[in-house]
Amino acid sequence: MNASIITIGDEILIGQIIDTNSSYIAKALDKIGVSINEMLSISDEKQHILNTLKQLQNKVDLVIITGGLGPTKDDITKKTFCKYFEDELVENDSVLLHVKEIIEGFYKRPITQINRDQALVPSKATVLFNKVGTAPGMWIKKENTVYVSLPGVPYEMKYLVDEVIVPKLISEYNRASIVHKTIMTYGRGESLIAEQIEDWEDNLPEHIKLAYLPSPGKVRLRLSSKGFDEKVLNEEIDFQVQKLHEIIGEIIIGTENDQPIENVVSDLLRKENRTLAVAESCTGGRIAQLLTAIPGASVFFKGGVVCYATESKINVLGVSEDLISMHSVVSKQVAESMATQAKKIFKSDYAIATTGNAGPEKGDSDVEVGTVFIAFATPNGVFSEEFNFGQPREKVTGRAVNKGFEILYKEILKKE
Amino acid sequence: MNASIITIGDEILIGQIIDTNSSYIAKALDKIGVSINEMLSISDEKQHILNTLKQLQNKVDLVIITGGLGPTKDDITKKTFCKYFEDELVENDSVLLHVKEIIEGFYKRPITQINRDQALVPSKATVLFNKVGTAPGMWIKKENTVYVSLPGVPYEMKYLVDEVIVPKLISEYNRASIVHKTIMTYGRGESLIAEQIEDWEDNLPEHIKLAYLPSPGKVRLRLSSKGFDEKVLNEEIDFQVQKLHEIIGEIIIGTENDQPIENVVSDLLRKENRTLAVAESCTGGRIAQLLTAIPGASVFFKGGVVCYATESKINVLGVSEDLISMHSVVSKQVAESMATQAKKIFKSDYAIATTGNAGPEKGDSDVEVGTVFIAFATPNGVFSEEFNFGQPREKVTGRAVNKGFEILYKEILKKE
Incomplete structure (x- = not known):
């Protein structure tokens, strides 16, 4: 199974905010064997969104979109979904009830029309109930591609990814296994490490990929492999990590999977x-x-x-x-x-x-x-x-x- | 002038690191009137990079690419550039001298072949001299699009953007003016603000765009406009900001351009x-x-x-x-x-x-x-x-x- 991730919002394209959502989603999907092909950040213009949805149609199995679900006029994802899926917005009762609970119960003020509109969803969408916010997620399949729309607020997106989307993908779809192991080294530069492990690197099996991730004071080495037998993948990678320990063990501080x-x-x-x-x-x-x-x-x-x-x-x-x-x-x-x-x-x-x-x-x-x-x-x-x-x-x-x-x-x- | 930004690296697609480079580049370009159409994060596979370069050919004026310029085997941007531009790598003398100074002068060790290879650049490229690192940037024009390749290490990328690319774009290209003003409000939710400023928002001139940027405890309101007379753009936006102050002045804490x-x-x-x-x-x-x-x-x-x-x-x-x-x-x-x-x-x-x-x-x-x-x-x-x-x-x-x-x-x- 493969996926693309789209972030909608001019605030990203003008460099006003950094997109951290895509990374979170990618990590969660990668963990359950969904490969990310591409991440895209696009403007919140209707035609740009439509073109991007179309461009990914039947190219990937899954498209996850964040942003543009808020209550204000610059949030146009739902309307654009209706256009793309030839659908219309209908009021969802359980979402409306939930919005009322948040606004009237927690914030102690009467619900307004803008709040009420949060309960409108395209009729073809499966609603992904957002326990921690007012904007629900949506899941719509068209031909061979599932499109999922999530709110851009990070903790709302995270809730829906962890509690709703990942469990749904696990129960409904077949996925490969992707195994990464990241070896953290401290105190030696990437080019020196590369020289020392050159022979080992050249002899890595074809399907095991090595990446160098340098940052101030440390270099992380990531081994990645993909297949259907997770046990075998893990054994193969562990074997290579062991070899690496023999060559540069003195600078390795851990092999936890990307623990800071x-x-x-x-x-x-x-x-x-x-x-x-x-x-x-x-x-x-x-x-x-x-x-x-x-x-x-x-x-x-x-x-x-x-x-x-x-x-x-x-x-x-x-x-x-x-x-x-x-x-x-x-x-x-x-x-x-x-x-x-x-x-x-x-x-x-x-x-x-x-x-x-x-x-x-x-x-x-x-x-x-x-x-x-x-x-x-x-x-x-x-x-x-x-x-x-x-x-x-x-x-x-x-x-x-x-x-x-x-x-x-x-x-x-x-x-x- | 418009641009797309590409980040190359599997570490981004698996969610191992967050891409902060694209945002930095976008902000710097936006400031000098270059609109960002799209940001893409793609894998470090040769064919994927080639397809993406081709897809953007003559669609945008400028493509800025970060990543894949390091000294290790997983860094394939230079080789891929040679393929795309039908070019070959040649050793650049001044880059080689600079690499020697860093390795032999600062790190006090002999230069290795891997270090020396940092001085190889495609023959058609204008070298963007990287004072703060060993990997130079590259600038190659093909038909109507300029392709710029930068190292992925953030402070090296920043140096090249600020000291080399922005000055070069300013002196060699005509650009529009883009004006943003961000009003920071604290202590009121986005839907309540939206209700209060609805009339004002509905009467905004067509070419002034409003965006809501909510985050825990604050909502930023951004007004954006684009044109060729920066003075007029600023006056128009200031006029709208003044009106906004009359409506919700009590929650506005500043109108600095996106000062945290x-x-x-x-x-x-x-x-x-x-x-x-x-x-x-x-x-x-x-x-x-x-x-x-x-x-x-x-x-x-x-x-x-x-x-x-x-x-x-x-x-x-x-x-x-x-x-x-x-x-x-x-x-x-x-x-x-x-x-x-x-x-x-x-x-x-x-x-x-x-x-x-x-x-x-x-x-x-x-x-x-x-x-x-x-x-x-x-x-x-x-x-x-x-x-x-x-x-x-x-x-x-x-x-x-x-x-x-x-x-x-x-x-x-x-x-x-």
Whole structure:
């Protein structure tokens, strides 16, 4: 089974918002063996939508469309569906009841005509009931292609994908198996890795595909395969991963299926029953934010200080003023003191501290733009490393965050 | 002038990464009057790329392609270009010199064949020199369409777009003017706004387009127009914005061209010469992270505490243990104490504090999932508000962050 994903909305084409819906849908479909051929973002003009629906007719089995289902005049997906499927809008009773419950029950105000119109759906559509919002999803089959329309609000789209569409596809359609395994490596560049694994790569079986995914401070290697026997696919890929471990095992930090490193670290902390705190200067809360985005983070994450101004390193963290004036605020000594203090005041087992200059201009310190010190307080003491992550600003903070997690991960493993 | 944007890479089609490049490129082109017709994400298969290049031939003036220019075997854009343009790869001397400087100069290791191959470019291409990476961009015209290929690494793509492509388009091509103005409203739902501005919307001139962009806690209204006289376009749109202010002025927080609210707040703080600190529980560092992503944030942002665990509210922030046991950790009293303490220890003029339960499960408190208290310490005292932001987790934190900035913004304005 294959699919295309369409996002409707001028806000995407003018770069006002980033389309994250397509990626979420793709991941969910890929997981159940539906291959994505293409993603398209198009304008919310009727003719453009009609042309795109037609272009995909009978080319793919499934077309998933997000956007244009809201209550306002710029939302034209339903009307366009009626045109394409030669259909008309009818009021759906259960959707209307649900809209009333939300508006009158939760928002405590009378329902208006605009709200009521949310219950209109094309008569040929199977309604996909949207428990978390007022716009229902729709499912219409024409010839060999199923067209599904979903609201563009991310959490409404996610609800419908996870709770309605995926179960429906699993129960009603035959699908292949798609297996990916992503190996995360830290601390070596993609071209060097490519040289080291060249022989192995050249000898990969035809049906196993390798992709390199470089980002600041890390390279992910993805092995993908498709077929009908998931067990065999998994065995084949595991065999290749094992070989890869033999060649570059020292830079591999995990083979979880695309777990970000903060999840790898958090799983390890949970497993070891250890806790973490952070003191962030140049990373500005990014480490804390990644950790607290994980549900249940309070088990292993004690908290953090974003000590962006120099005086807050003194007042809040308790770094000595003399130490700062002696060594500068971006220094090994200050980084280590920050980590030690964070561990102490949050009563955690580990602490990560960052201090540096992310640029674009020199700040409270004389160090080069891009210089970052990352320090680690552990049950066995404190240590730090100095880096220059270059420019721009987002690369510096991104690499500092990844480097911090990478070193901490290795450090915790060492103590096992 | 119009354009399509293509992103090449299976990692996007399987949902492993989100394409942020297309949005960046679209925004940069839109700003100089280039309309984006469509964005496409396609697989890194040769035939798929060839078909897509062909499909856009003479349909648009410009095709911008990102991805597939790296040094590894899965990067096939250059070879595919040679096929499409009936061309061959030749070594470019200045690119080779630059690659040597990066590898031998910055990374301090000998250049390898894989690195050297980065200097190969199709002979018909104009090389777009990539100062910040090893893969050059390419510019090839065929019949009525210019094809531009850029590396997929975001900061390399951004450098080439900003420093090379935009200046080249401005100097070599005639373009229309596209004017957008985005009005940010906070605290009212999109359907209610739509009812209130219905008459105004119905009477908008044909060539001015209105779009609603709802997200947790805010709705942005975008007015767009295209033509050749930018001054007239701006005047027309300003006139409509003025009318909109008369109808819903009380919920409009700004008319900056799509400034996120953290930038609006930071500009106001700078202007008023005021400083801010934060104490974040349920928002987990997100407010601090948004503020520190703004270059020069140290002028107005003193820092923050991510007091995720209850004990860190006591130990680090200095909230009284009795207060917490008396009122619960998610309460008006604790939120206000957090804000007061943050203001005090960071010596700031203002402080925002958040405490709540973002879900999915009940945590250290008995309150309903979705409940958030946001407190504000100001030069004139402390106050707080209680919200229920529903579910899921990301909606709760997103709305809490936006609400915090919104209330702070109004509060600072009041004191002027």
